[in-house]
Amino acid sequence: IKLLKKLEKQRMQELAAKEQPEKEEEQKEDKGRHYTLSVALPGSILNNAQSLELRTYLAGQIARACAIFCVDEIIVFDEHGEDAKSVEGEFSGIGKKGKACVQLARILQYLECPQYLRKSFFPKHEDLQFAGLLNPLDSPHHMRVDEDSQYREGVVLDRPTKPGRGSFVNCGMRKEVRIDKQLDPGLRVTVRLEEPQNPDSKVRQGTVVSSHHPRTASGLYWGYSVRLASCLSAVFSECPFKEGYDLSIGTSERGCSVDQASLPSFRHALVVFGGLQGLEAGVDADPNLEVTDPSVLFDFYLNTCPSQGSRTIRTEEALLISLSSLRPHIEEAVKTPRDSQGKEKP
Numbered sequence: 001i002k003l004l005k006k007l008e009k010q011r012m013q014e015l016a017a018k019e020q021p022e023k024e025e026e027q028k029e030d031k032g033r034h035y036t037l038s039v040a041l042p043g044s045i046l047n048n049a050q051s052l053e054l055r056t057y058l059a060g061q062i063a064r065a066c067a068i069f070c071v072d073e074i075i076v077f078d079e080h081g082e083d084a085k086s087v088e089g090e091f092s093g094i095g096k097k098g099k100a101c102v103q104l105a106r107i108l109q110y111l112e113c114p115q116y117l118r119k120s121f122f123p124k125h126e127d128l129q130f131a132g133l134l135n136p137l138d139s140p141h142h143m144r145v146d147e148d149s150q151y152r153e154g155v156v157l158d159r160p161t162k163p164g165r166g167s168f169v170n171c172g173m174r175k176e177v178r179i180d181k182q183l184d185p186g187l188r189v190t191v192r193l194e195e196p197q198n199p200d201s202k203v204r205q206g207t208v209v210s211s212h213h214p215r216t217a218s219g220l221y222w223g224y225s226v227r228l229a230s231c232l233s234a235v236f237s238e239c240p241f242k243e244g245y246d247l248s249i250g251t252s253e254r255g256c257s258v259d260q261a262s263l264p265s266f267r268h269a270l271v272v273f274g275g276l277q278g279l280e281a282g283v284d285a286d287p288n289l290e291v292t293d294p295s296v297l298f299d300f301y302l303n304t305c306p307s308q309g310s311r312t313i314r315t316e317e318a319l320l321i322s323l324s325s326l327r328p329h330i331e332e333a334v335k336t337p338r339d340s341q342g343k344e345k346p
């Protein structure tokens with residue numbers, strides 16, 4: 001019996017040793033990105049542009065900068081804090097100043113939406129009068145009709161189907177896609193296309209997945225969401241991630257040099273920009289904030305362009321400069337291995 005037990009133990013040890021490389025292989029194959037990057041900026045920056053054409057172009061620059069650096073969430077906040085007394089419920093700061101926030105948010109959303117879905121989600125609106133002329137984001141979820149892809153964005157069609165037989169979705173392909181779930185028409189969905197496909201079938205088969213699935217499962221950049229915040233404090237208090245932002249960075253020419261920064265590992269990072277008067281304006285106008293110095297709101301307060309040659313760097317320029325200079329620091333910070341749930345590994 002002793003010998004049998006010893007042999008069994010030996011066998012278990014051998015099996016465990018064999019399993020180890022497989023587990024390591026699995027880890028290597030995890031191509032997902034398990035962190036997010038959010039950017040917040042005041043809608044008032046549109047007020048510095050003189051015409052609707054220039055306002056639109058400025059919004060396009062913000063959208064392109066965020067797509068280039070794989071930003072997952074853009075928060076447009078009202079730095080005048082018009083609606084600051086109530087941070088709950090729907091955004092209602094659509095006064096003269098609030099209009100810039102809504103207009104910026106609308107153009108950002110329009111550009112994020114794949115071209116073939118825009119008709120379904122964006123009825124004619126004066127804010128979008130020149131948006132069709134803007135440079136496209138050209139991000140991985142903006143598919144061309146014959147492009148092959150594991151995932152696609154789509155809209156659920158108003159087409160009757162038998163109960164239990166799912167719904168039809170327009171994913172911008174020649175064939176429609178039948179998804180596994182019955183969903184309300186008009187809903188925007190992310191679909192994983194099933195392989196192998198049957199070339200003789202009139203429809204393709206797909207499964208509905210969450211919009212962050214392409215990022216977490218395959219590391220694909222899948223566009224950004226847009227959120228309105230009625231004041232600077234609401235950027236933090238209305239965070240959509242239940243754990244909140246675990247790394248916050250304020251940007252200012254009065255911050256510490258980005259060159260010396262060493263960022264800790266994080267799951268949800270937030271980078272905040274000010275408008276014409278800097279982040280101070282947002283802090284002063286927000287009755288929820290008792291501080292006067294914006295630097296105390298953030299884990300890091302960084303000057304991302306030390307020795308700048310122009311007296312002021314505009315917010316749209318600061319966005320490109322900051323995301324570019326933060327990129328290596330972010331890459332370094334997220335090197336810490338994490339499991340599929342994003343938890344740090346011991």
Ligand SMILES: C[S@@+](CC[C@H](N)C(=O)[O-])C[C@H]1O[C@@H](n2cnc3c(N)ncnc32)[C@H](O)[C@@H]1O
Binds near residue numbers: 254278302312
């Ligand atoms: C026009 S600037 C604001 C200038 C304003 N006079 C001030 O003193 O902050 C707009 C925004 O761009 C960003 N910015 C400008 N220069 C920066 C720098 N050197 N480093 C980091 N961010 C900067 C900040 O977010 C700033 O609030």
